[in-house]
Amino acid sequence: MAFLEGNALxxxxxxxxxxNPGNAASCSGRDGLLPFxxxxxxxxxxxGLIALALINLFLLFAMFYTYMERRLLGRFQGRIGPNRTGxxxxxQPVADAIKLLTKExxxxxxxxxxxxxxxxxxxxxxxxxxxxxxxxxxNTFIANVNVGVLYIIAITSVNVLAVFMAGMxxxxxxxxxxxxxxxxxxxxxxxxxxxxxVGVLILVGSLSLVDIVEGQRIPFILLQxxxxxxxxxxxxxxxxxxxxDQLEAESEIVSGYHTEYGGMKFAFFYLAEYxxxxxxxxxxxxxxxxxxxxxxxxxxxxxxxxxxxxxALAFVFIWVRATLPRVRIDQTMxxxxxxxxxLSLINIFVTAAEVLLLGQATEGQGLVVSxxxxxxxxxxxIVVAFGGVLAFSRMVSLRTTALPVRAGVPQASPQxxxxxx
Amino acid sequence: xxxxxxxxxxxxxxxxxxxxxxxxxxxxxxGEVILDMEPVFGYLHxxxxxxxxxxxxxxxxxxxxxxxxxxxxxxxxxxVIAAEKLAGVRPPERxxxxxxxxxxxxxxxxxxxxxxxxxxxxxxxxxxxxYCFREREKILDLFEMLCGARITLSYMRVGGxxxxxxxxxxxxxxxxxxxxPHYLDEYEQFxxxxxxxxxxxxxxxxxTVDHALNASVTGPVLRASGLPWDLRKxxxxxxxxxxQFDVPVGKVGDNYDRFKIRLDEMRQCLRIVEQCVDQxxxxxVRAAAPNLIRPPVGDAYGRIxxxxxxxxxxxxxxGSIAPYRFKARSPSLINxxxxxxxxxxxxxxxxxxxxxxxxxxxxxxxx
Numbered sequence: 001m002a003f004l005e006g007n008a009l010x011x012x013x014x015x016x017x018x019x020n021p022g023n024a025a026s027c028s029g030r031d032g033l034l035p036f037x038x039x040x041x042x043x044x045x046x047x048g049l050i051a052l053a054l055i056n057l058f059l060l061f062a063m064f065y066t067y068m069e070r071r072l073l074g075r076f077q078g079r080i081g082p083n084r085t086g087x088x089x090x091x092q093p094v095a096d097a098i099k100l101l102t103k104e105x106x107x108x109x110x111x112x113x114x115x116x117x118x119x120x121x122x123x124x125x126x127x128x129x130x131x132x133x134x135x136x137x138x139n140t141f142i143a144n145v146n147v148g149v150l151y152i153i154a155i156t157s158v159n160v161l162a163v164f165m166a167g168m169x170x171x172x173x174x175x176x177x178x179x180x181x182x183x184x185x186x187x188x189x190x191x192x193x194x195x196x197x198v199g200v201l202i203l204v205g206s207l208s209l210v211d212i213v214e215g216q217r218i219p220f221i222l223l224q225x226x227x228x229x230x231x232x233x234x235x236x237x238x239x240x241x242x243x244x245d246q247l248e249a250e251s252e253i254v255s256g257y258h259t260e261y262g263g264m265k266f267a268f269f270y271l272a273e274y275x276x277x278x279x280x281x282x283x284x285x286x287x288x289x290x291x292x293x294x295x296x297x298x299x300x301x302x303x304x305x306x307x308x309x310x311x312a313l314a315f316v317f318i319w320v321r322a323t324l325p326r327v328r329i330d331q332t333m334x335x336x337x338x339x340x341x342x343l344s345l346i347n348i349f350v351t352a353a354e355v356l357l358l359g360q361a362t363e364g365q366g367l368v369v370s371x372x373x374x375x376x377x378x379x380x381x382i383v384v385a386f387g388g389v390l391a392f393s394r395m396v397s398l399r400t401t402a403l404p405v406r407a408g409v410p411q412a413s414p415q416x417x418x419x420x421x
Numbered sequence: 422x423x424x425x426x427x428x429x430x431x432x433x434x435x436x437x438x439x440x441x442x443x444x445x446x447x448x449x450x451x452g453e454v455i456l457d458m459e460p461v462f463g464y465l466h467x468x469x470x471x472x473x474x475x476x477x478x479x480x481x482x483x484x485x486x487x488x489x490x491x492x493x494x495x496x497x498x499x500x501v502i503a504a505e506k507l508a509g510v511r512p513p514e515r516x517x518x519x520x521x522x523x524x525x526x527x528x529x530x531x532x533x534x535x536x537x538x539x540x541x542x543x544x545x546x547x548x549x550x551x552y553c554f555r556e557r558e559k560i561l562d563l564f565e566m567l568c569g570a571r572i573t574l575s576y577m578r579v580g581g582x583x584x585x586x587x588x589x590x591x592x593x594x595x596x597x598x599x600x601x602p603h604y605l606d607e608y609e610q611f612x613x614x615x616x617x618x619x620x621x622x623x624x625x626x627x628x629t630v631d632h633a634l635n636a637s638v639t640g641p642v643l644r645a646s647g648l649p650w651d652l653r654k655x656x657x658x659x660x661x662x663x664x665q666f667d668v669p670v671g672k673v674g675d676n677y678d679r680f681k682i683r684l685d686e687m688r689q690c691l692r693i694v695e696q697c698v699d700q701x702x703x704x705x706v707r708a709a710a711p712n713l714i715r716p717p718v719g720d721a722y723g724r725i726x727x728x729x730x731x732x733x734x735x736x737x738x739x740g741s742i743a744p745y746r747f748k749a750r751s752p753s754l755i756n757x758x759x760x761x762x763x764x765x766x767x768x769x770x771x772x773x774x775x776x777x778x779x780x781x782x783x784x785x786x787x788x
Contacts, residue, residue, distance in 0.1 A: 077551035173431045177769070180452070242546060243617055251439035251542045251773050325617045326544025328770045329453055398620050 010046055010142075018042035050142065055128055061307075062275040063093040068311070069274065069318050076322035100270075103263035108171065111260070115169035120261065120268030122162035127272050129155045130279040135210045137292045137303035148209040149201065152283060153194055156238065159272075160186040163247060166269075167257035178256030181329055182247045186238060188333055192340035193234030196227040199351040200287050205366050209283075213291030217371060221288045222378045226347040226385035228288045230340050232316075235280045237332070240273065241317055243324040244332050251326075281313035282306070289313075331398040338396045343388050350384050351377075428456055435464045439542045439773050442783030444757075446772070453768045458761045462754075465787040473747035478504050478579055478714045481747065485734075486573035488749060489785040491534045494527035494564070495727045497577040502658060503723025503734040504579045508716040510708050516581035517659040518701040522594070523567060523576060524725070525690040525697075529601070530560040531728035532641075532683040532690075535780040539680055540612065542777035543621055549612065556604050559597055566590045579714055581707035591698070598695055605687055613681060622676035626763040626775040629674060636759045640730025640752050642779055645682045646674030652726035664696040676771075679778040713742055720746075729753055729780055753785040 018039045034042055067082070067090060074081025083089040107116065133148040135141040145151050160183055167179020201207060203223060204215035221228045237244035240256075248256035258269045285291060285306060294305030327335065354377050359367030369377065428449050434440040443464035449457040469488060473481045481504075485496040498520055505512065512520075537553030561571040567590060568576040568583055576583050612618060628638070630646045643650055649668040653661040669685035671678030716738040724733035730752025737746040756779050764772055 073546070077548045078555055079551060173429060176429075177431075177450075177453070242544060245544070249544060249770070251544055252770050254438060321546055322548050324545065325540060325615065325621065326770070327617055328621055328768060330768065331620060399624055401624065 010050060013046040013049070014042055017045060054131060054142065058128070058131060058275070058278070059271075062271060062278055063097075065278055065311075065314060066093050066096075066270075066274045068314070069277075069321075072315070072318045073322050076319070097267065100264055100267040105263045105265065108260050110171050112169040115165045116260075117265070119162040119166035119169070119257075120265045120272070122165075123159055123272035124268050124275070126155055126159045126162070127275045127279055130283070133209050134279070134282050134286060135213055135291055136282075136306055137301065138297075140292075140303060141210055144208055144210045147207045149197060149207045149212070149287075152209075153190070153197075157186070157190055163257050166261070170257070170260040172260050174253040174255070175257050175259050178247050178253050178259075181253075182257060185244065185246050185329070185332060185336075188336040189234045189237040189244075189340075192230050192336060192344045193238065195341070195344035195348060196224075196230035196234065197287060198344075198348045199224045199227040202348070202351050202355055203369075209286050209291075213286055213293060216290045216293065218374050218378065219288065219290040219293075223374060223381060224288065224347070224351070225382050226343060226388060227351075228284075229385065229389070230344050230347070231284060231288065233340060234336075235284065236317060236320065237336070239276045239280055239317075241277070242321045243327050245326060246329050246332055249326055277314050277317050278310060281310040281317070284313055285309035327398075330400060334396070334398050339392050343392060346384070346388055350381065354380065426451055433772075439538075439777070441538065441776065441781055444776075444781070444783055444786070446776075448769075448772065450769065453770075455764055455767055455769065455772060458764055458772070460757060460760060462757075462783070462786050465783045467788065469788045470747050470749065474743055474745065477712075477742045478508070478716070478744065479712050481744070482575050482577065483573065485749075486575055487784060488751065488788055489531075489727070489729065489732075489753065489782045490572060491782060492527050492531040492728045493572065493574040494523045494576060495531075495725060495732060497574060498524050498659075499723055499725045499727065499732045500734045501577045501579050501723075502725060503721050503736050504714070504716070506721035506723050507719065507736050507738055508579060508710065508714050510580040510710045510714075512581045512708050513705045514660075515585070515701060515704040516706040516708075518697050519567075519582050519586060519706060520577055521659050521661065521664075522694050522697045522701075523564070523574075523582075525694045526560050526563060528728045529687050529690045530557045531780075532687050533557045533560075535728075535777075536608070536612075536680065536683055539774065539777035539780070540618075542773045543618060549608075552608075556601065563590065563593060563597060566593060578707065580710035581705075585706045594694070594698060598691055598698070601691055602688070605684065605691075608684060613684065618680075619677065621770075622680060622774060622778070624673070625676045625771050626767060626778070627673055627675045628759055628763050632759065632762065633674070636755070636762075638730070638756050638759055640727065640756065641682050641686060642679060642730065642756050642759075644668065645671035645678040647671055652724060652731055656724070658725060660697065660700075661693075663700065664693050666692050676774055676778040679780075683780075715740060715742055724750070727752055729782065729785070730756055749785075749788055751785040751788065753781040753783075757781050757786060 017034050070092070071081040071083075071089065081089065082092040085091040085095045107113070130152055132142045133145050133151055163182035163186065164179045167175040167177075167182060170176075200212060200220050203220065204212050206212065206215065236242075240247045246256075248258065253259075258266060261269060289309045291309075292302035292306040294300060294302065294308075297305070355367050355369060358373035358376065359369045362368045428451050430447060430449050432445060433448055434445040435443040440446065443462075445461040445464065447459045447461060448455055467487070469484045473484055476484065482497055482500060485500045486493040488496050504510075533553040533556055537550035540549035540553075541547060564574055564576070565571050566587055568574055570576075628642065628646050630643075630648050633643045633646045633648070638646075639650065647670050649670045651668040652658070653666075654668055666689045669682050669689065671682050718738055718740045720735065720737040722733055722735045724731055726732075731750065732752055733750035735746070735748040735750070736744045739745040760776060760779060764775055767775070
């Protein structure tokens with residue numbers, strides 16, 4: 001339970017219940033409410049309570065986000081958007097939820113029941129699990145895991161499985177196409193996405209998200225513009241957001257892997273998809289925008305700064321969705337491997353070289369760059385980012401020609417000819 | 422290790438978000454690549470041609486409305502031209518100008534729908550579509566002034582038009598002519614150089630001129646391939662010989678050309694309407710033809726350059742109040758026949774875009 005030590009809320013509640021059992025060192029010496037040796041129950045109760053509160057709060061924000069997305073899309077498209085339910089349409093998500101909850105749960109014939117029912121749960125669980133390591137404000141986090149970044153990467157890559165299971169179990173050919181696309185795209189985009197974080201890790205020297213926020217003297221969007229760009233692009237591909245929404249490309253494969261899902265199962269996919277925007281925005285804000293840090297902090301609380309950054313990033317994702325057409329699947333893949341991957345390698349190389357040249361060795365912390373050196377890095381990295389993107393957009397062409405397919409030749413079925421002879 | 426994959430047959434449609442109605446395509450895929458394709462249609466067949474044999478020549482106008490329901494005006498025009506040829510009626514000057522104005526406005530509206538849905542098929546989530554519909558709405562408002570209807574117009578009559586344009590139509594039309602070029606500039610700016618759109622459409626599904634001619638493709642699809650064949654120029658009807666306009670042509674005949682040519686054509690439509698507004702003079706709008714026409718025995722073929730291609734109606738009269746045979750040459754159906762040949766070897770996503778760039782309308786394909 002060491003990773004929960006830093007969490008003050010957990011510590012206080014745990015001490016209240018369990019007293020001073022010895023393993024929570026900072027509890028003052030008084031007795032707890034529960035008898036001796038019942039620490040496991042105290043842990044379960046406190047963890048359950050915190051998870052319940054957090055998930056409900058998060059779902060509230062996710063609900064608001066779905067409203068915001070629909071409303072903003074309406075604005076971008078020159079229409080009004082939902083405005084009938086409640087004040088300015090604010091209760092629209094509630095109405096949607098009631099409608100989806102009360103719908104009949106239809107399971108198509110011929111699906112694999114287990115594989116069909118599990119993916120919605122996985123999708124939504126992945127999103128909630130991400131919350132465990134995000135620092136929401138000053139000293140506010142569930143767990144300060146020392147491999148937080150690695151944890152997030154590992155957790156979010158699980159939804160490939162969910163997509164594949166859902167697509168394959170549905171027994172629908174659109175869903176199958178979507179599942180195949182999903183595996184290809186989600187795995188491909190993870191590579192540049194992970195590599196783009198390495199620059200941040202070099203600068204901070206820690207994998208803990210709490211340390212990354214505290215280590216940002218200058219927001220890393222300035223120090224790592226290329227990394228930020230690659231991460232945002234990769235994240236929008238991971239979330240199936242346009243222009244990389246290959247998995248549920250509506251005009252091509254109807255709804256993709258969740259074509260055959262209805263009612264609450266569909267609602268889980270829908271919710272997971274929209275909540276993923278919020279958690280991803282949270283991760284981006286933490287890694288690149290200084291997390292909960294912000295000016296005027298005593299007056300404007302750090303939690304509010306974090307929320308502002310998350311919703312500002314979410315706005316960018318909505319904006320992109322309203323603006324860009326979809327890229328074709330092979331172009332999407334080529335973009336990841338030919339464009340983003342080399343750029344992320346360049347980013348790592350440049351950042352590492354800069355830290356090696358500008359950094360001074362300090363006791364126990366490795367190479368630390370002074371503030372002046374950081375500003376020099378900002379200048380160099382912005383030039384590298386723009387130069388790199390421009391150069392690669394000149395060099396890499398995503399256009400392809402038609403494959404030489406011989407078509408229209410009726411193929412004689414061997415069995416038929418045998419019968420005939 | 423050799424990689425082996427099995428072809429999969431997928432029924433795209435008739436229930437599909439982007440088959441422009443109820444088109445069904447039986448496609449054989451190898452992964453994402455199209456190996457073979459067969460369009461299946463008839464899901465919207467309403468038997469218009471047979472129904473017309475039971476209706477009077479004036480009643481048939483309402484049937485033509487429902488063929489290409491995003492371009493009713495040009496359907497009306499093609500039909501009344503055929504019927505006038507058959508009955509030997511000549512509409513008055515003012516009626517012909519009104520018809521040309523209405524038809525060109527309809528062409529703009531139809532091209533706006535084509536571009537909007539093409540971009541929707543490209544995956545731009547409804548935004549360009551809503552912008553295109555914003556302008557189309559203005560045209561529909563103009564139509565509402567002309568005849569009270571917005572979609573199924575039935576504005577034209579054998580021997581003229583239903584009624585003269587009201588007084589407030591002309592300032593509204595001038596206002597539209599004034600603001601539409603700015604909107605077209607906006608489309609050019611947003612769409613024509615959009616990197617994703619160019620990457621997705623340039624060089625994709627090339628239709629050569631020879632191929633297009635062999636398949637008797639007409640309209641913007643043919644002109645995008647590079648042949649300046651426009652019935653308004655080569656076989657002028659009504660007042661098209663009195664107005665100046667250019668026929669834009671494409672270079673390659675790919676999806677991008679088919680998209681771009683519609684933008685260019687809208688500008689020419691505006692030019693034509695402007696000249697018509699300047700040239701039109703007061704006068705009657707309806708020739709002295711009865712509502713219940715009994716044309717002499719014979720046949721006639723009337724054709725116009727519709728928004729989607731050569732739109733023609735063939736009428737055979739046996740001297741009664743209803744035609745003996747009514748046949749529509751619908752450009753959508755004939756343009757659709759090249760779809761398979763230009764698609765093979767391309768991918769699923771290109772299929773949707775190519776279908777959108779050919780701009781079919783199922784009401785017209787199935788009739």
